[in-house]
Amino acid sequence: MPCVKIDKERCKGCELCTFACHQHVLGMSKELNTKGYFPALVERGPRCIGCRMCAVMCPDVAIEIGIHGVQYNLYEY
Amino acid sequence: MKGNEAIGEAAVCAGCLNYFAYPITPQSEVAEYLSRRLPEVGGTFLQGESEVAVSYMLFGASAAGERVFTTSSSPGISLMAEGMSYLSGAQLPVVIVNIVRGGPGLGGILPAQSDYMQAVKGAGHGDYHVLVLAPAGVQEAVDLTIDAFTLAERYSNPVLILGDGMIGQMMEPVEFPDPETIPPPQPRPWATTGMKDRRQNLIRSLFLSPDSLEYNNMHLRAKYDAMERDEVRYESYHAERKMDVLIVAYGTMARICKTAVDVLREQGLKVGLVRPISLYPYPMQVVHEAAQKAKDVLVVELSTGQMVEDVHHAVAGSRPVHFFGKTGGNIPPPDRIADEVRKLLVKKPGKSRKTGRKS
Amino acid sequence: MRTIFEKPDALTDKITHYCPGCTHGVIHRLVAESLDELGLRERTVGIAPVGCAVLAYHYFNTDFQEAAHGRAAALATGAKRVRPDLILFTYQGDGDLASIGMAETIHACNRGEKITTIFVNNAVYGMTGGQMAPTTMPGQVTTTSPAGRDVAECGQPIRMAEVLSQIKTPGYIARVAVHTPAHIVKAKRCIKQAFKYQAEGRCYSLVECLSTCPTNWGMTPIESIKWVEETMMPYYPLGVKRTPDEGEGG
Ligand SMILES: Cc1ncc(C[n+]2csc(CCOP(=O)(O)OP(=O)(O)O)c2C)c(N)n1
Ligand code: SF4
Ligand code: SF4
Ligand code: SF4
Numbered sequence: 001m002p003c004v005k006i007d008k009e010r011c012k013g014c015e016l017c018t019f020a021c022h023q024h025v026l027g028m029s030k031e032l033n034t035k036g037y038f039p040a041l042v043e044r045g046p047r048c049i050g051c052r053m054c055a056v057m058c059p060d061v062a063i064e065i066g067i068h069g070v071q072y073n074l075y076e077y
Numbered sequence: 078m079k080g081n082e083a084i085g086e087a088a089v090c091a092g093c094l095n096y097f098a099y100p101i102t103p104q105s106e107v108a109e110y111l112s113r114r115l116p117e118v119g120g121t122f123l124q125g126e127s128e129v130a131v132s133y134m135l136f137g138a139s140a141a142g143e144r145v146f147t148t149s150s151s152p153g154i155s156l157m158a159e160g161m162s163y164l165s166g167a168q169l170p171v172v173i174v175n176i177v178r179g180g181p182g183l184g185g186i187l188p189a190q191s192d193y194m195q196a197v198k199g200a201g202h203g204d205y206h207v208l209v210l211a212p213a214g215v216q217e218a219v220d221l222t223i224d225a226f227t228l229a230e231r232y233s234n235p236v237l238i239l240g241d242g243m244i245g246q247m248m249e250p251v252e253f254p255d256p257e258t259i260p261p262p263q264p265r266p267w268a269t270t271g272m273k274d275r276r277q278n279l280i281r282s283l284f285l286s287p288d289s290l291e292y293n294n295m296h297l298r299a300k301y302d303a304m305e306r307d308e309v310r311y312e313s314y315h316a317e318r319k320m321d322v323l324i325v326a327y328g329t330m331a332r333i334c335k336t337a338v339d340v341l342r343e344q345g346l347k348v349g350l351v352r353p354i355s356l357y358p359y360p361m362q363v364v365h366e367a368a369q370k371a372k373d374v375l376v377v378e379l380s381t382g383q384m385v386e387d388v389h390h391a392v393a394g395s396r397p398v399h400f401f402g403k404t405g406g407n408i409p410p411p412d413r414i415a416d417e418v419r420k421l422l423v424k425k426p427g428k429s430r431k432t433g434r435k436s
Numbered sequence: 437m438r439t440i441f442e443k444p445d446a447l448t449d450k451i452t453h454y455c456p457g458c459t460h461g462v463i464h465r466l467v468a469e470s471l472d473e474l475g476l477r478e479r480t481v482g483i484a485p486v487g488c489a490v491l492a493y494h495y496f497n498t499d500f501q502e503a504a505h506g507r508a509a510a511l512a513t514g515a516k517r518v519r520p521d522l523i524l525f526t527y528q529g530d531g532d533l534a535s536i537g538m539a540e541t542i543h544a545c546n547r548g549e550k551i552t553t554i555f556v557n558n559a560v561y562g563m564t565g566g567q568m569a570p571t572t573m574p575g576q577v578t579t580t581s582p583a584g585r586d587v588a589e590c591g592q593p594i595r596m597a598e599v600l601s602q603i604k605t606p607g608y609i610a611r612v613a614v615h616t617p618a619h620i621v622k623a624k625r626c627i628k629q630a631f632k633y634q635a636e637g638r639c640y641s642l643v644e645c646l647s648t649c650p651t652n653w654g655m656t657p658i659e660s661i662k663w664v665e666e667t668m669m670p671y672y673p674l675g676v677k678r679t680p681d682e683g684e685g686g
């Protein structure tokens with residue numbers, strides 16, 4: 001089971017991760033962070049396949065991904 | 078040895094084995110000499126694509142912790158002006174030699190002293206100074222070049238050697254000091270050498286917050302104050318007793334003036350000379366005190382009048398200051414200077430007093 | 437739990453000053469990951485440009501020098517020549533590298549300096565507020581080309597990767613994009629390869645990265661990545677333009 005963690009204080013709310021995630025796991029929060037951005041959040045966690053696309057796309061290194069059990073790497077990164 | 082080659086060898090002698098430069102008359106022999114010499118001693122020789130690039134190659138090399146220097150002539154120094162500002166702001170020790178030729182623009186390739194202002198008042202932007210030393214002969218060019226590396230490191234600041242075409246081309250016997258007697262390079266714990274087991278080293282001149290920039294400015298100012306206190310160099314020649322005329326001249330022009338002083342003194346005229354060696358910091362006090370012993374002050378330069386402004390500043394209206402300059406590479410012989418001095422002596426005494434004495 | 441994606445060691449914890457969605461951040465991360473994976477961080481010195489990345493030294497866990505506008509390649513040359521054991525990289529925008537720093541760039545490449553340049557092409561001067569760059573697209577509106585870039589007057593946008601691939605000295609020149617995860621993955625390979633060549637003492641390397649500037653393009657980050665795809669990519673073809681194995685340019 002992959003686990004996507006978004007550091008909401010690092011996030012600048014650019015939405016690029018939501019665009020990158022083909023599983024539609026991520027959405028945007030309706031609450032501001034301390035910098036005044038609406039950060040991304042995990043909306044549909046169970047759909048996540050741990051592909052790392054969101055994290056690869058994030059310009060602010062706000063996403064960390066962990067995994068329980070076996071993970072097949074879909075691509076070399 | 079030819080002046081240009083001697084300067085190159087002086088740097089090697091001082092343990093500076095890194096040289097970046099762009100060719101320009103009348104100093105290309107330095108590069109030619111070092112292109113042979115540096116590979117022999119395992120040094121770095123690189124002909125850059127422009128003086129602009131060269132000044133930043135010095136930046137990179139000095140910031141990486143190594144002694145480094147360049148030589149150029151007036152138009153090239155103009156292109157290094159930007160670099161000197163950044164080098165000063167980032168507090169990097171480097172040595173730059175300007176074998177001055179006439180200007181403005183391409184000017185000519187003959188000796189001149191027309192870059193005094195550029196050298197001492199700051200060629201680039203911002204509140205900064207480089208330490209400027211002006212040799213009067215090949216031996217002194219060697220000695221000052223060697224000292225320049227130590228001074229650059231002592232103050233973490235660029236040092237400029239302001240020579241002129243004559244020094245570059247002159248053939249004179251020179252002695253190089255025993256390398257043992259030359260202070261070794263100072264450690265540079267601030268250098269960017271890879272961040273292993275320590276915090277980041279950062280070489281920069283950007284300080285965006287008002288307080289941090291002011292802090293850097295005040296730190297630089299404190300260094301300049303220390304230079305003004307400790308690094309003033311000059312030569313005084315028969316300027317200790319009462320004189321009719323005090324000559325102030327620097328570099329090779331001062332050598333010619335010295336001969337003129339000898340000629341005039343043989344004829345019983347009381348003439349002395351002060352030769353500033355450090356142009357920044359300028360020997361203000363020395364010139365002021367020497368002027369008090371003279372009736373008139375004569376400044377002689379290979380320009381239409383640059384250092385004379387600092388002499389005015391030093392004398393502060395207490396004596397009349399006169400100027401004699403030649404340009405274009407025309408170098409006045411001692412007799413011509415002696416004539417200028419004689420002209421001052423035959424002047425009606427009352428007249429000069431009226432214009433001069435205020436204090 | 438095993439972590440499969442996290443911040444590379446070569447990046448500091450600082451939050452960047454870049455605008456939301458600006459891909460400068462992606463490129464920073466790719467450089468940092470490459471340094472970590474190749475084990476080069478401890479002997480790397482970065483050269484910051486003048487441009488939006490002027491504060492890059494806050495974000496990298498490496499030593500840094502800050503250059504004057506356009507002169508980064510000269511600093512890197514100076515440092516590398518006197519300390520060949522160091523890994524030198526410059527990180528430069530298009531105004532910095534392709535306009536004011538053109539001479540330094542071409543000559544460093546032509547001399548085959550063993551340095552790596554990360555060239556961020558965002559078709560605009562970011563830091564100074566969106567003026568026209570040498571890489572600005574034909575017809576692109578900027579604050580100094582309010583009617584769109586007029587190529588009759590300003591010339592065509594300059595393709596640096598192609599210009600540099602004409603040089604015969606062995607080198608590694610590539611153009612990549614960083615607007616989608618797929619492109620980022622490819623970009624990472626090129627950036628890593630560039631550092632690898634340097635670490636092996638092989639050659640000069642430059643990776644041109646098509647990047648976004650949502651702020652000065654007046655677009656959202658998502659519109660910006662579409663603009664890269666539709667407007668920049670056809671004009672700036674991606675790919676490895678030259679490798680040191682190819683010998684002569686082309
Ligand atoms: C000599 C000099 N000229 C002009 C500037 C002003 N300036 C600062 S950044 C910049 C343009 C930067 O644009 P680019 O290199 O494209 O980088 P970006 O900001 O887009 O990342 C300019 C012109 C300067 N700092 N120095
Ligand atoms: S890891 Fe993949 S599936 Fe999971 S949130 Fe990120 S992009 Fe979506
Ligand atoms: S890409 Fe990163 S910064 Fe942008 S919204 Fe997603 S988590 Fe936030
Ligand atoms: S101005 Fe443009 S290039 Fe600069 S940080 Fe903002 S989006 Fe990025």
